[in-house]
Amino acid sequence: NAGVTQTPKFRILKIGQSMTLQCTQDMNHNYMYWYRQDPGMGLKLIYYSVGAGITDKGEVPNGYNVSRSTTEDFPLRLELAAPSQTSVYFCASRGTSGGAWTQYFGPGTRLTVL
Amino acid sequence: EDKVVQSPLSLVVHEGDTVTLNCSYEVTNFRSLLWYKQEKKAPTFLFMLTSSGIEKKSGRLSSILDKKELFSILNITATQTGDSAVYLCAVYLAFNTGTASKLTFGTGTRLQVTL
Numbered sequence: 001n002a003g004v005t006q007t008p009k010f011r012i013l014k015i016g017q018s019m020t021l022q023c024t025q026d027m028n029h030n031y032m033y034w035y036r037q038d039p040g041m042g043l044k045l046i047y048y049s050v051g052a053g054i055t056d057k058g059e060v061p062n063g064y065n066v067s068r069s070t071t072e073d074f075p076l077r078l079e080l081a082a083p084s085q086t087s088v089y090f091c092a093s094r095g096t097s098g099g100a101w102t103q104y105f106g107p108g109t110r111l112t113v114l
Numbered sequence: 115e116d117k118v119v120q121s122p123l124s125l126v127v128h129e130g131d132t133v134t135l136n137c138s139y140e141v142t143n144f145r146s147l148l149w150y151k152q153e154k155k156a157p158t159f160l161f162m163l164t165s166s167g168i169e170k171k172s173g174r175l176s177s178i179l180d181k182k183e184l185f186s187i188l189n190i191t192a193t194q195t196g197d198s199a200v201y202l203c204a205v206y207l208a209f210n211t212g213t214a215s216k217l218t219f220g221t222g223t224r225l226q227v228t229l
Binding site (some may be wrong): 008033039041042043044045046090102103104105106107108 | 118148155156158159162202204209216217218219220221222
């Protein structure tokens with residue numbers, strides 16, 4: 001049981017390039033989330049999904065896209081990278097454990113856009 | 115706009131001290147409040163609080179919620195250097211007509227415990 005895994009761990013992009021951040025969970029959770037965390041700040045919700053085939057925007061969705069074709073995978077796509085997207089990206093999934101709606105976080109992807 | 119505010123922003127204490135971290139919130143459709151510990155990686159879950167006045171404890175850590183005054187505190191007694199981390203407070207609230215819930219995070223309190 002690996003929990004939530006993310007790849008890559010680090011990436012440097014040039015302005016205008018595209019990339020996909022991968023997220024996979026093996027806990028059969030329906031809810032999955034993408035957050036970004038800027039230095040010294042809390043986490044901001046980018047997109048979330050309540051199940052395969054269903055996604056919706058969070059607080060800061062501009063410049064990103066997601067898809068959820070399976071329960072396990074929730075990739076985040078950056079189409080035209082901008083310096084403002086330099087951040088650490090966390091994927092999370094939620095189940096119900098002991099009555100608590102615990103969100104399990106992946107290890108994060110540190111993205112730099114130059 | 116939903117808001118979660120943590121104080122202090124940072125704190126330096128000596129090993130063995132007791133610390134209290136604060137979290138206040140102004141949100142609509144509150145469901146519960148969570149505390150996370152974040153070292154140099156992903157946040158790890160500490161507590162979830164849904165009801166007022168019921169203390170949750172885990173070893174030297176404890177937390178309580180006041181839904182009338184809209185705040186929570188996280189206490190750490192007999193601090194150790196391993197407690198050094200950013201402590202994040204987050205509030206679960208209903209989102210998008212209640213079809214889902216989301217976490218809104220505070221900016222965190224950075225705790226440093228020195229020898």
